[in-house]
Each structure stands twice: as structure tokens, then as C-alpha cells.
Amino acid sequence: MIKKTASVHWEGQGKHGQGQISTETGALTNYPYGFASRFEDDRQGTNPEEILGAAHAACFTMAFSFACDKAGLATTHVDTTASVALAKQGEGFVIERIDLTLSASVPGIDDATFQAIAATAKAECPLSKALAAVPEITLKATLI
Structure with a gap:
């Protein structure tokens, strides 16, 4: 472990x-x-949602790259953004959704295969699994 x-x-x-x-x-x-x-809008510090988003984006990006490698496809570059939405719920807050946005260059791949690999990587990423309680995790994947 x-x-x-x-x-x-x-x-x-x-x-x-x-x-x-x-x-x-x-x-x-x-x-x-x-x-x-x-x-608030203080940019001199971080916050848990920003760190969670960074962790999720990093985990998903690696999972995607490894899945492409396993399929015999080499990624030349992969960029992912994770947007984490924190919403007021009753007296507290809840992470309402996470939107993953992937942009990648993978020579020799068609869009259908690209989308399938991206969806599988999202489902199999350890952080996605850990965040299963989040009501909605979306993925927008763009092949460059």
C-alpha cells in the first residue's frame, strides 16, 4: 500500500x-x-476545493495517459481542468459537482476511441472513485 x-x-x-x-x-x-x-475572493491562499480539484485533475490525467499507453497510443500532451462547485446546503456546504475538462493530443486515435478511453479513465481514476458521493462529475473531452 x-x-x-x-x-x-x-x-x-x-x-x-x-x-x-x-x-x-x-x-x-x-x-x-x-x-x-x-x-471570498482572497487569492493569497488556497482552499480545500482548489486542492481537491488539482488532485482530481492530476489523477484523471494520469489515468487517461496510462489507458492510452495500454491501448498502444502515445499521448503527446494532455491538459485537464477540474472545476469544483461548493454549494450551501442547510447550515453547511456540500460539493455539488465537479466538471472535468480534458484537451489532449493523441496521434492515431479517432474521436470515438478517444471519448471511450476518457470515460473509462474518469470511472477508473482512484480520485473519481473516492469522490463517488459527489452528485455529479462531468467530463468534456476534446481531441486536438
């Missing part, structure tokens, strides 16, 4: 508190986040 670790340190109360996110690789080291970077 492979284990990866991230940690958070938080100081202060609720809206006025501030957190710092770190990962074992050092990709994030004491990276700030708080109410303003999550619910």
Missing part, C-alpha cells in the same frame, strides 16, 4: 482563523488558507 501525507495547522476561531497546509513532498509548505480564500 502506498500512503501519502498532508497536514494542516490552524490558529484562531472560525472566520477569523488561519490555517497552513503542508505536504510530505514539500509541494505545499505552510501554505495559507482561511475563510477569505475559501468563501
Whole structure:
């Protein structure tokens, strides 16, 4: 089993508190986040939804590239965006949907095969599986 670790340190109360996110690789080291970077337009910190989107996009992109490789097709470049929608629900919030947008160059593939591989990669990606409670995860895949 492979284990990866991230940690958070938080100081202060609720809206006025501030957190710092770190990962074992050092990709994030004491990276700030708080109410303003999550619910307002503060661009000086990150937020859980942005990190979740990055993780999902990264996982799906690798799954797609590996699936193409398995089919004997080489990806020359793959770009994925994940848009995570956080919505108010009762007194709390819920991740309502995640929209994946894939753009890829795969020489020698037809669009039907491309779409099938992309859909399978979305279904088989470990993060997609982990996020099964999200009501809607969409995929728009464009072959370049």
C-alpha cells in the first residue's frame, strides 16, 4: 500500500482563523488558507476545493495517459481542468459537482476511441472513485 501525507495547522476561531497546509513532498509548505480564500475572493491562499480539484485533475490525467499507453497510443500532451462547485446546503456546504475538462493530443486515435478511453479513465481514476458521493462529475473531452 502506498500512503501519502498532508497536514494542516490552524490558529484562531472560525472566520477569523488561519490555517497552513503542508505536504510530505514539500509541494505545499505552510501554505495559507482561511475563510477569505475559501468563501471570498482572497487569492493569497488556497482552499480545500482548489486542492481537491488539482488532485482530481492530476489523477484523471494520469489515468487517461496510462489507458492510452495500454491501448498502444502515445499521448503527446494532455491538459485537464477540474472545476469544483461548493454549494450551501442547510447550515453547511456540500460539493455539488465537479466538471472535468480534458484537451489532449493523441496521434492515431479517432474521436470515438478517444471519448471511450476518457470515460473509462474518469470511472477508473482512484480520485473519481473516492469522490463517488459527489452528485455529479462531468467530463468534456476534446481531441486536438
